[in-house]
Amino acid sequence: MSGGSAPPPRPAVDGAGRWIDRLFSAHAIALYLFLYVPISLVVLFSFNAGDRTGELRGLSLRWYERALDDPFATGALANSLIVGAWTAVLATTMGTLAALALQRTPKAVRAVFDAITYVAIIIPGIVIGIATLIFFVNLFAWINPQLAAVWAVAGLSGPPKIGTGLHTIVAAHVLFTMAIVTVLVRARLAGMDRSLTEASFDLFATPFRTFVEVTLPQLRPAIIAGALLSFTFSFDDYVIASFVAGPGKPTLPMYIFSSIRRGITPEINAIATMVLTMTAMLLVVVGLIYRRSLRATAAQRAAERLDAEEGAP
């Protein structure tokens, strides 16, 4: 998304060229309609006063009230927010740490780790769902008897039985969002100015202080982008969650999917519109953060150039 000045489009000199230009424009307009009309209809019908999606009978907010009063819907929303937040925190931390470590590992280790990272990103959600399901089933089959044995030895009654729940969804989501964070942070590290780190060392800063005061600020945009991406992917996921969710603790996409199966009502549209609004606000926040950091970098560059010019003569 470079805002830089692009070479102006080549002027269409002949009639055929103008026609081709118009065709391209018409095609683009058609595609934008194709992308936006369906979503707009979802939003429109969320304000329907009637009972059916598809027949607009006046406008009202009743479906929003209904959705917000529905304990299953709000419970599912709460579950999704919890899962998304934990996923974002864990994936960002572990992904960033791995990216930092990969800077200093031997080439072979890095190649293997990169390959696994790309596998985690490219593999379809359905396979991640199966893989994590298998992991947890084996883990619980092994750990629960152990716990029961320990409890029996200790003479306690009612050993805990660990099962699936929100924590297993978080674990599965972290698997692929962590990989995305690693890729983002590594890209940023590659483009980073090493001389600043060296300067910090030359000024006798400890490695930790150098990290906190020099490296971390430069990585911030990538880390924030990674966290928000992790949250969004987690919040949006249906397939993986449907494999590893615990009984009675659905996420919002799971709730939406099962409501659609039961029958379409404008309540789904109301929930969808609220989700869309939330995502849009998140996007605006990301955009603002990014623009600010871009401007800060530009200002820093300008200051450096000025310093260099003053120091030159």
Place this chain on the structure above:
Amino acid sequence: MAPTGRRRWRSTIATVLLLLPAGAWYALMLLAPLVILVVFSFGDRAPEGGYLPALTFANYQELPTRSTAFFNALWMATGGTLLCLVVGFPLAYYLATRAGSKRTLLLVLVVVPFWTSFLIRTYAWLTILGNKGIPALLDSLGFGHVVLLNTPFAVMLGIVYNYLPLMVFPLYVSLERLDKRLIEASKDLGAGRWATFRQVTLPLSSAGLLSGVILVFIPIMGEYIIPAMLGGGKVFFIGNALVDLFLQSRNWPFGSAVAIVLILVILVAVTVYLWLGSRGRGTREVSLL
């Protein structure tokens, strides 16, 4: 500043500690399960569902019973990818040739739908294609009763709708980087529009084209939501077969065999992608000489 032995040792430990959480996560939750998946695929189904240790090829011999799901996914992923490419290329080209601020806005408008919920985007078509939507409109216009929902057409539409942005980004990036002077040179040398496109634009954007194709093809192969929602159980993908086998009938060994075939198809796709990528790079260097 020569690092002493002890310092190097400490630095190694730090690196290992930094890498450990992510590494352990991958090992336990991705690599080990993939190994278990292979083992399971040679096992028996336990009477109450799940896995019973055995060494049998029965699950692989049973695979043809799910061939419809495989071929549905395969031809729809291929067709959907090609459609995204044909529809997305002109848009990417249009975007790459706009002036600065207008281009940024148009690009953001392609990005936004990609960020909104996949489920909601697919749901949007449910009403449009359902009986109260386009079919009712066509009926009132005198086209008779047309069924759109729960058909391959609906699934294909959902695929193109959801995956088009993923095709447009990489195409846009490679077209934007393309040196426009080369196109002008080609025209100055008397090449027509089509010849310029075929001999200059297309080869120089092949990297983006390849990324777009792989980015779109692989997730469609593993698609579950679109066929489940817009195909209504009539258009069945591998993903739907896997959900059925793992969550409903709990036939894990057979499900593992199906999953392994899906993984193999994806591996083949990635291998072809890497091979074409390296070959493309080779020829470009040669042509520059």
